Amino acid sequence: MARQRLPHQTSNTDQHKRLVVGWFSFTCCEDSTILFTELLNDHLDEWKRMVEFRHMKALKANNSLAGLDVAFIEVAISSESQAEEVRRVRDNAQYVVAIGACACSG
Numbered sequence: 001m002a003r004q005r006l007p008h009q010t011s012n013t014d015q016h017k018r019l020v021v022g023w024f025s026f027t028c029c030e031d032s033t034i035l036f037t038e039l040l041n042d043h044l045d046e047w048k049r050m051v052e053f054r055h056m057k058a059l060k061a062n063n064s065l066a067g068l069d070v071a072f073i074e075v076a077i078s079s080e081s082q083a084e085e086v087r088r089v090r091d092n093a094q095y096v097v098a099i100g101a102c103a104c105s106g
Helices: 031-041 044-050 080-092 100-105
Strands: 019-025 051-056 070-073 095-096
Touching: 019 031, 031 044, 031 095, 031 100, 044 051, 051 070, 070 080, 070 100, 080 095, 095 100
Parallel strands: 019 051, 019 070, 070 095
Antiparallel strands: none
16 A cells, blocks of 8 residues: 655655745734744754745744745734735645634634
8 A cells, every 4th residue: 555645755766845834923922933933943953854934934034925835824813904814825825724722713
């Protein structure tokens, strides 16, 4: 039985493809962003070999929405402009994951 590989997993013959991730935060306390950043601190070099952080304002100033494999959204939408931005994120990501209490329950 063939085993399905995720986009970031490779075989010995494949060129390594990193998982392209975006992390978005809108109207919320950003506790999940803080926790995730702290988790990255100890092993950032290892994470960077497996994950390309294409959009994460807590880590970098030059961000992009293009070609995201996964978009993590920590958010409580509080305006139409934020709703439109979330739609743009969704249009550019293969998967969207709600993170934190605000994103999951409003």
